[in-house]
Amino acid sequence: MIFSSLRHLFLLEQVSASRLSYLTHMASTQFIGGRRRASEYGLQLKRTFSVIHGSLDWLTPEAREYVVEKARLCQPENIHVCDGSEAENAALVDQMVRAGTLKKITSDKFENCYLALTDKRDIARVERKTYICMEKEKDACPTVRFGSKAFLGNWMSVESMDFQMNRLRFPNSMAGRTMYVIPFSMGPVGSPLAKYGFELTDSPYVVSSMRIMTRMGKSVLDYLQQSGEKQFIRCLHSVGRSLGMLSSWPCDPENTLIAHFPHRNEVCSYGSGYGGNSLLGKKCFALRLASSLAQREMWLAEHMLILGITNPEGKKKYIAAAFPSACGKTNLAMLKPTLPGWKVECVGDDIAWMRFDSEGNLRGINPESGFFGVVPGTSMKTNPYAMKAIHKNTIFTNVAMTKDGDAYWEGMEDEDLDLDEVEVTSWDHRRWTRESEFTAAHKNSRFCSPAHQLEIIDPAWEDPKGVPIEAILFGGRRERVVPLVYESNDWTHGVFTGASMRSLTTAASLEGTVRRVNHDPFAMRPFLGYNCGQYFQHWLDMGKVANAKLPKIFYVNWFRKEERSKLPGGQDPKFLWPGFGENSRVLEWIFRRTDNEDVAISSPIGLVPKYGALNIEGLTPAVDMENLFAIRKDDWVREVQGIREFFEDQLPEDLPGPLWTELKKLEDRVASMP
Ligand code: O2Y
Numbered sequence: 001m002i003f004s005s006l007r008h009l010f011l012l013e014q015v016s017a018s019r020l021s022y023l024t025h026m027a028s029t030q031f032i033g034g035r036r037r038a039s040e041y042g043l044q045l046k047r048t049f050s051v052i053h054g055s056l057d058w059l060t061p062e063a064r065e066y067v068v069e070k071a072r073l074c075q076p077e078n079i080h081v082c083d084g085s086e087a088e089n090a091a092l093v094d095q096m097v098r099a100g101t102l103k104k105i106t107s108d109k110f111e112n113c114y115l116a117l118t119d120k121r122d123i124a125r126v127e128r129k130t131y132i133c134m135e136k137e138k139d140a141c142p143t144v145r146f147g148s149k150a151f152l153g154n155w156m157s158v159e160s161m162d163f164q165m166n167r168l169r170f171p172n173s174m175a176g177r178t179m180y181v182i183p184f185s186m187g188p189v190g191s192p193l194a195k196y197g198f199e200l201t202d203s204p205y206v207v208s209s210m211r212i213m214t215r216m217g218k219s220v221l222d223y224l225q226q227s228g229e230k231q232f233i234r235c236l237h238s239v240g241r242s243l244g245m246l247s248s249w250p251c252d253p254e255n256t257l258i259a260h261f262p263h264r265n266e267v268c269s270y271g272s273g274y275g276g277n278s279l280l281g282k283k284c285f286a287l288r289l290a291s292s293l294a295q296r297e298m299w300l301a302e303h304m305l306i307l308g309i310t311n312p313e314g315k316k317k318y319i320a321a322a323f324p325s326a327c328g329k330t331n332l333a334m335l336k337p338t339l340p341g342w343k344v345e346c347v348g349d350d351i352a353w354m355r356f357d358s359e360g361n362l363r364g365i366n367p368e369s370g371f372f373g374v375v376p377g378t379s380m381k382t383n384p385y386a387m388k389a390i391h392k393n394t395i396f397t398n399v400a401m402t403k404d405g406d407a408y409w410e411g412m413e414d415e416d417l418d419l420d421e422v423e424v425t426s427w428d429h430r431r432w433t434r435e436s437e438f439t440a441a442h443k444n445s446r447f448c449s450p451a452h453q454l455e456i457i458d459p460a461w462e463d464p465k466g467v468p469i470e471a472i473l474f475g476g477r478r479e480r481v482v483p484l485v486y487e488s489n490d491w492t493h494g495v496f497t498g499a500s501m502r503s504l505t506t507a508a509s510l511e512g513t514v515r516r517v518n519h520d521p522f523a524m525r526p527f528l529g530y531n532c533g534q535y536f537q538h539w540l541d542m543g544k545v546a547n548a549k550l551p552k553i554f555y556v557n558w559f560r561k562e563e564r565s566k567l568p569g570g571q572d573p574k575f576l577w578p579g580f581g582e583n584s585r586v587l588e589w590i591f592r593r594t595d596n597e598d599v600a601i602s603s604p605i606g607l608v609p610k611y612g613a614l615n616i617e618g619l620t621p622a623v624d625m626e627n628l629f630a631i632r633k634d635d636w637v638r639e640v641q642g643i644r645e646f647f648e649d650q651l652p653e654d655l656p657g658p659l660w661t662e663l664k665k666l667e668d669r670v671a672s673m674p
């Protein structure tokens with residue numbers, strides 16, 4: 001028995017290793033349905049591929065060559081070139097409903113909404129299987145102190161990864177399936193800030209989701225043909241050869257691998273159909289590859305929301321803000337201010353691409369056109385605008401469903417839903433009640449909704465020039481130490497605050513749930529496309545762009561809690577700040593600072609609001625401002641030690657000199673505190 005299975009494995013390996021040379025000797029292939037045969041393009045292919053939708057003639061010669069090369073590798077049953085039309089999407093949705101991949105949410109509270117339930121092993125993006133592939137390890141990751149575990153990115157050599165992908169994973173990976181060719185634009189088509197890509201995928205769920213998250217289809221193809229634009233990002237995706245546990249959600253979790261080749265403008269993702277692993281325009285292209293492009297082309301690709309804020313006098317400003325994943329970026333981007341007369345509008349909730357224009361203004365776009373937000377906790381209280389937007393034309397993934405065809409998730413606070421009456425089936429197909437020890441919706445369940453449906457989408461969100469950014473916010477989840485808001489002393493100090501960002505994370509471990517304050521520079525730790533030290537240097541260099549009007553940089557923390565030591569025994573500390581709509585009070589102070597109003601005072605860590613300058617009028621219950629803004633010497637001695645340890649451990653050779661200097665300056669200021 002053992003002998004025969006080993007022999008079987010051996011044979012498989014032989015086949016994989018010889019596949020490429022085998023393929024190159026195959027006879028030429030015809031494309032049926034496209035107007036020309038592939039052999040007319042001079043390409044040698046294994047066999048006949050039918051083009052069942054669209055045409056290869058729609059593609060530029062470079063894009064066509066890419067499609068044919070990958071079709072030869074993945075051996076799909078046929079090829080579908082996406083046009084992005086309503087009719088095309090309706091047919092795909094229909095097909096997915098028939099295959100059980102999507103279920104229609106039939107309740108009349110939802111219009112044209114669907115639910116996808118994934119394989120249990122395919123529920124989030126997988127950092128440990130995500131690599132940056134460059135010639136030298138040093139190009140991708142900083143050198144760490146001897147004996148330390150590298151924390152800032154995974155590297156694999158280009159050759160090893162090519163072998164993994166082209167020999168072991170992708171050959172034949174699309175057999176029996178359609179290869180969809182998705183032409184897409186990150187950013188408004190034709191914008192000087194936009195970039196283009198082709199995602200080749202065997203997942204119709206990815207096609208429908210990319211249609212929401214990006215500008216996709218014929219408009220992009222026409223633009224590429226007409227403009228002569230040659231650059232495009234190559235994105236290859238397959239859910240993999242293994243069927244997984246559900247035939248409605250094929251995947252290959254054991255072999256999942258996601259690779260980025262910044263110098264080839266290429267992403268390859270195998271084995272997962274989920275979110276960030278499969279919608280390759282998002283984290284893979286718009287952050288990892290784009291951050292590397294941005295370094296080479298002198299712009300910024302950041303894990304940031306962009307919001308527009310208008311004061312009661314009608315003056316408007318735009319703010320970009322970086323927070324680690326799961327720190328409420330979507331809620332801030334769609335904030336409903338409690339301050340009378342103030343208005344917030346949303347440009348984007350996750351990614352910002354920014355470049356200084358000829359007048360020196362930092363112009364930003366949201367490269368996406370949809371929201372892929374976390375569902376649990378989304379309610380009329382936490383995010384009323386999102387709540388409305390996600391009730392139509394939305395693909396939900398891994399929420400629960402009631403017997404009446406309603407979607408359900410923890411924290412939705414739906415008074416119309418009587419949970420004692422209605423039968424709920426959890427995302428993983430179990431009968432769920434309020435007493436269940438598991439959650440109804442997966443904690444990383446998502447909505448995928450078109451941005452234009454948001455009531456407060458900014459009127460300029462598709463402006464090809466982008467919007468002028470006047471302030472940049474960094475922040476994280478910190479229960480102690482960090483005050484509600486402070487402003488950096490200058491650009492270099494601001495870059496230092498971004499580099500030293502830390503946030504509380506909660507993760508399951510063998511011992512139970514561990515809560516740890518983790519370093520997450522610029523909220524980019526999982527999304528860096530090149531060496532983090534060089535990334536910091538790039539931010540410093542951006543501060544030297546000729547005639548740049550540098551935005552002010554702030555640090556915010558909505559999550560500070562009461563000091564446990566000051567509470568009666570056993571009492572759980574509460575948040576000191578109400579958050580959500582009340583965060584508009586902090587934005588008001590930031591707004592005034594961008595007008596250089598004299599409402600700030602120096603502190604050892606940066607500029608903080610002068611006494612009385614933060615508008616807390618009408619806040620009930622009253623806020624404990626003293627503890628909310630306390631900057632305690634012992635806390636900050638430890639904080640600065642933590643930053644030094646991080647820099648010395650993870651970036652001993654790569655941290656730019658000016659950031660060592662900023663660290664020393666902060667250490668000195670803290671040391672001289674009374
Ligand atoms: O788990 C996933 O695949 C989604 S991750 C994600 C999605 C939308 C916005 N941000 C994130 C993130 O991890 O930062």
Ligand code: MN
Binds near residue numbers: 303325350
């Ligand atoms: Mn994100």
